[in-house]
Amino acid sequence: MARSRRRITRSATQKSPECSPSSSRSSLTPMEDEPEPTQAESAPTKTDEDVCPSCREGVQEEKSSWIRCDACKIWFHWACVGDGSDLDLINKWFCGPCMTEKPSRVMTLKVPARKSSRKRTQLDYANLNAGVESDPSRWLRVIQSKPIKDDNFRRMKGADVGLEWLESDETAMHEPIVVENPEGLRMKMPPPEFLVQDVADEVGHETPVEVIDVASQSNSPGWTLGRWAEYYNTEPSKRDKIRNVISLEISGTKLADQVLPPRLVRELDWVEKFWPSTRKGKGHAYPKVQLYCLMGVASAWTDWHVDFAGSSVYYHILRGCKVFYFIRPTPANLQAYERWSGTEMQSNVWLGDMVDEVVKVTLHAGNTMIIPTGWIHAVHTPVDSLVFGGNFLHSYNIATQLKVIDIEKATHVPKKFRFPLFVKLCWYVGDKYLRDLKSKEEFPPRVLESLEALARFLVSESQAMERGTEVAKREAKENVPSDRVKDAPAMARELRWRVRLAAGATSDDEDLGCTVKKNMVNGHKRKRSPVSAAVGVQFRNFQPKGWDVVNELPRETEERVVNIQPPKTSDMWEREWTEWNEEFEGQEQEERATVEKTRDVMIKVRMTENGVERQRVERVMEKWVWKAESSKPEGDPQDVEMKLTPLGCEEVTKEEEEGTEVHVTSLLKTTQAMEVTA
Numbered sequence: 001m002a003r004s005r006r007r008i009t010r011s012a013t014q015k016s017p018e019c020s021p022s023s024s025r026s027s028l029t030p031m032e033d034e035p036e037p038t039q040a041e042s043a044p045t046k047t048d049e050d051v052c053p054s055c056r057e058g059v060q061e062e063k064s065s066w067i068r069c070d071a072c073k074i075w076f077h078w079a080c081v082g083d084g085s086d087l088d089l090i091n092k093w094f095c096g097p098c099m100t101e102k103p104s105r106v107m108t109l110k111v112p113a114r115k116s117s118r119k120r121t122q123l124d125y126a127n128l129n130a131g132v133e134s135d136p137s138r139w140l141r142v143i144q145s146k147p148i149k150d151d152n153f154r155r156m157k158g159a160d161v162g163l164e165w166l167e168s169d170e171t172a173m174h175e176p177i178v179v180e181n182p183e184g185l186r187m188k189m190p191p192p193e194f195l196v197q198d199v200a201d202e203v204g205h206e207t208p209v210e211v212i213d214v215a216s217q218s219n220s221p222g223w224t225l226g227r228w229a230e231y232y233n234t235e236p237s238k239r240d241k242i243r244n245v246i247s248l249e250i251s252g253t254k255l256a257d258q259v260l261p262p263r264l265v266r267e268l269d270w271v272e273k274f275w276p277s278t279r280k281g282k283g284h285a286y287p288k289v290q291l292y293c294l295m296g297v298a299s300a301w302t303d304w305h306v307d308f309a310g311s312s313v314y315y316h317i318l319r320g321c322k323v324f325y326f327i328r329p330t331p332a333n334l335q336a337y338e339r340w341s342g343t344e345m346q347s348n349v350w351l352g353d354m355v356d357e358v359v360k361v362t363l364h365a366g367n368t369m370i371i372p373t374g375w376i377h378a379v380h381t382p383v384d385s386l387v388f389g390g391n392f393l394h395s396y397n398i399a400t401q402l403k404v405i406d407i408e409k410a411t412h413v414p415k416k417f418r419f420p421l422f423v424k425l426c427w428y429v430g431d432k433y434l435r436d437l438k439s440k441e442e443f444p445p446r447v448l449e450s451l452e453a454l455a456r457f458l459v460s461e462s463q464a465m466e467r468g469t470e471v472a473k474r475e476a477k478e479n480v481p482s483d484r485v486k487d488a489p490a491m492a493r494e495l496r497w498r499v500r501l502a503a504g505a506t507s508d509d510e511d512l513g514c515t516v517k518k519n520m521v522n523g524h525k526r527k528r529s530p531v532s533a534a535v536g537v538q539f540r541n542f543q544p545k546g547w548d549v550v551n552e553l554p555r556e557t558e559e560r561v562v563n564i565q566p567p568k569t570s571d572m573w574e575r576e577w578t579e580w581n582e583e584f585e586g587q588e589q590e591e592r593a594t595v596e597k598t599r600d601v602m603i604k605v606r607m608t609e610n611g612v613e614r615q616r617v618e619r620v621m622e623k624w625v626w627k628a629e630s631s632k633p634e635g636d637p638q639d640v641e642m643k644l645t646p647l648g649c650e651e652v653t654k655e656e657e658e659g660t661e662v663h664v665t666s667l668l669k670t671t672q673a674m675e676v677t678a
Helices: 096-101 125-129 138-143 163-168 196-203 225-232 263-268 270-274 331-340 398-410 422-438 445-467 470-478 488-502 530-538 573-578
Strands: 066-068 075-077 090-092 177-179 211-213 218-220 243-249 292-296 300-305 312-327 359-364 368-371 376-392 549-552 556-563 592-607 612-626 639-643 652-656 674-676
Touching: 138 300, 163 263, 196 225, 196 292, 225 243, 243 300, 263 270, 263 376, 270 376, 270 422, 331 376, 331 398, 398 445, 422 445, 422 488, 445 470, 445 488
Parallel strands: none
Antiparallel strands: 066 075, 177 368, 211 218, 211 243, 243 292, 292 376, 300 376, 312 359, 312 368, 312 376, 549 592, 556 592, 592 612, 612 674, 639 652
């Protein structure tokens, strides 16, 4: 039923009960156990002023809101027949006598607007109609009976939280860290006396803001920052509901000038490092996720979630207190979260019962926490709080970030609630790392492993452009930043190749960082020979050690002239040329060939248990060009060029001024595997 039929003010009913509606307030669930009105009450005598059949003399609540029974069409004070629940959510309602007359008549609710940053299950309307009340403190009572562990996360000094920490500590950014004093973090925050009213003044009182109704975990529409400040400053006992603000992004506002993320965040943040500075700011679309202002009142609860795209988070408590509940992002826990998220279990199952453990962290004013990639968490607000924080992606755990993207797709999270412009950002990141690898930049093994995951993701995007549906092709191409990436498929595959080489693998090693696939024949596993089976047992789970030093010597080039006939298109010329016979020079031949030769040498060295192992890889390429002497009179420009073609192909001729040319490209010449044992 339309909202205009559900509510009406008393003043508007003095002439007729069928007037236009007004607004009302309250929680989600109306009471259904009110005393049933008598038959006389159900058919009151009409006077100049309408009378509520169930009016209670001692009730002091606001009586300007009315509700009409959808069966008998009689109007009642909502304060008399309800419990102050929100009339906006009621679809159909029946008075007590009408439900007694026909038990099939039950109250129904409209589906609330859902604007959460992650997919959630719908409310359990069967329980609501049965009188089960939506309770914002429900999970807080559940927690009291659950085994919650106190955290043992690192407490660090702000000066120690920087890029050098990640480069020197392999465990860095694997677990949340807490910095109790902001000194040394090199971040900027408003002063401690900064208030929510100041937020409204700086950002604008008319700025729309998404406000979460904690009881239903759904969005309450129509809020502005000015209205939110008035609500926040109301005495807790007079607040109609428990509400929370968790998605106010302040980039581009006056308040943004007072907030600067910690140094580590700025050193890692993909948007900060890789998104072109000329495409940021006013008038440009770019990921605005770095500056959030979070405002919650006492008893607010944010249910279990993973931040979009598995992004990491910095979180500074300016005023108040926050209690975090964490679940480690192991493969099993992420799988449990995927089963739970967006299903009926989300409304009636404690996620902590489906995972290995839940850890509790309490933060107070002045504390800063950095939450790494993919950590599942829920948040309780014990007292009114004001927090500043932001999200960022980085290059030290790309695989988990992409895993969360897969979970978002599997649970059908709407695109508007995912990390904005994520794929385009990945292309910018891949393009920059490719240029760095070409310039012989060196990266830690942890970054190279992450870049392998990024390269595979970009290759999959390229495959969507090449072999996907028309919709997939169009979407994949739209995500490519044409200002930086001209040939996306080539860029993605070159990035994968160069990452593998930088990690110490050979150029044809297709399994770096991947699970090796079993050999299959017609859908069945190929049987191994006894020899290969023995080798498999001997080297099962073997991972070759990377090289400690890889040195490329300067390229050598030379050019010489050789008296030799060009190869004939017979079935013998390949054998002659693949033998790499270097004794061609000095033959009594009229034809002369110019030979351009390049030589590249790479030397690899690594320590072993018994000594030192080194490898020398030599690549030689020769280009042979024959210039036939012209038999035509001097000045005749017509010469004939002949190019060597593979067997079975026709000979190609072309008239050019330079004469006849035949090109032969040599195969790779490699000398390697020279071992020195100490």
